[in-house]
Amino acid sequence: MKDEPLVSVVIATYNMGQYLPDAVESVLNQHWKNLEVIVVDDGSEDNTPDCISRFKDDPRFRFVRTKNQGQPKAKNLGLGESSGEFVAFCDADDLWHPEKLRLQMPLFEDPGVGIVYSEVSYIDECGVEVSKSRPYTRYSGWVTNELAIKNFIPFGTAVFRRACVEQDGAFDETLPMGIDWDLWLRYSLKWQFQYIPEETYIYRLWSGQMSRNYRGRYDNAVQILGKFLESNPDVVPPTFVSRAWADMYVSRAMAIANAEKTFIEPLKDIIEGLRRDVSYWPAWRSLIKLILRRV
Known part of the structure; x- marks a missing residue:
């Protein structure tokens, strides 16, 4: 400049x-x-x-x-x-x-x-x-x-x-x-x-x-995304909205699974992510990882 x-x-x-x-x-x-x-x-x-x-x-x-x-x-x-x-x-x-x-x-x-x-x-x-x-x-x-x-x-x-x-x-x-x-x-x-x-x-x-507080981070992320989409209902195309929620649930699932070594709660989140966007391949990949850890 x-x-x-x-x-x-x-x-x-x-x-x-x-x-x-x-x-x-x-x-x-x-x-x-x-x-x-x-x-x-x-x-x-x-x-x-x-x-x-x-x-x-x-x-x-x-x-x-x-x-x-x-x-x-x-x-x-x-x-x-x-x-x-x-x-x-x-x-x-x-x-x-x-x-x-x-x-x-x-x-x-x-x-x-x-x-x-x-x-x-x-x-x-x-x-x-x-x-x-x-x-x-x-x-x-x-x-x-x-x-x-x-x-x-x-x-x-x-x-x-x-x-x-x-x-x-x-x-x-x-x-x-x-x-x-x-x-x-x-x-x-x-x-x-x-x-x-x-x-x-x-x-x-x-x-x-603070960034290690993964539960707090995702609680706020859900609030932020919901507020933004509600305030701007026609800005983000439906396909991106579905993908955004799918990523939110899957990312939270793996954060909890990796940190707490749990299965049921992450599984529910991944299923919810797939319900939002069944074509979201990271959700399927995460589901396989979660199941393999359980076996």
């Missing part, structure tokens, strides 16, 4: 003092210089203020402290404190690649593009690189149909226009989880998404992260 428009990066944190400084530093070390970093401390009880005190003299850095209200409100508070034409997020235990914004921002030269996202790499809790397969196909363009089936966008990789927030709102504060999928579904109705294959975001895998 000829000029560097301001990018606001929000880092919402809760008791992440051990990882937060590295996250902040990775954003401030961007080759893209016109940015601001807003750390929202959601009522941490650890040494978070001391851990990031070294950044207080950097004019691009701001620290906002609030009582504990949960991540949707913390992220929205950060959005309200930001002033950039573009917005991005970094989780407090993750990292940005220094080339992230330089690689992603040029795609916004197309005024119809609202969100640019990328591929992700992984590290463990000690910062050691972890090899992990890429389970999802990524899509560009008008992605509502595909996005209804699967949230294929790694949240921290995404950069989006402030105009998206102004037109279609911020995070739904009634949702404790899955807030990014809800956001992307709403934005996909008016904006195109663009994907780049470079790994610009480094996701940390460790035992304390």
Whole structure:
């Protein structure tokens, strides 16, 4: 891009003092210089203020402290404190690649593009690189149909226009989880998404992260998909709606089966998935896997 428009990066944190400084530093070390970093401390009880005190003299850095209200409100508070034409997020235990914004921002030269996202790499809790397969196909363009089936966008990789927030709102504060999928579904109705294959975001895998709460994740996913389809009844074609619900039930079934080594509950979910879309081959594959484990 000829000029560097301001990018606001929000880092919402809760008791992440051990990882937060590295996250902040990775954003401030961007080759893209016109940015601001807003750390929202959601009522941490650890040494978070001391851990990031070294950044207080950097004019691009701001620290906002609030009582504990949960991540949707913390992220929205950060959005309200930001002033950039573009917005991005970094989780407090993750990292940005220094080339992230330089690689992603040029795609916004197309005024119809609202969100640019990328591929992700992984590290463990000690910062050691972890090899992990890429389970999802990524899509560009008008992605509502595909996005209804699967949230294929790694949240921290995404950069989006402030105009998206102004037109279609911020995070739904009634949702404790899955807030990014809800956001992307709403934005996909008016904006195109663009994907780049470079790994610009480094996701940390460790035992304390919320993403391990698979039951809570799927409870919220069912709510999010149902609300979106009810609010936009004619947007997603019936075949995609059936496929979306089939994938929901089958994915939940295998998450429970893998974590809890159970049979009956996952079986019921897979059968419900097949009832929604009998041609959905991953459901048949999952059914075979489940039965073979039982034998």
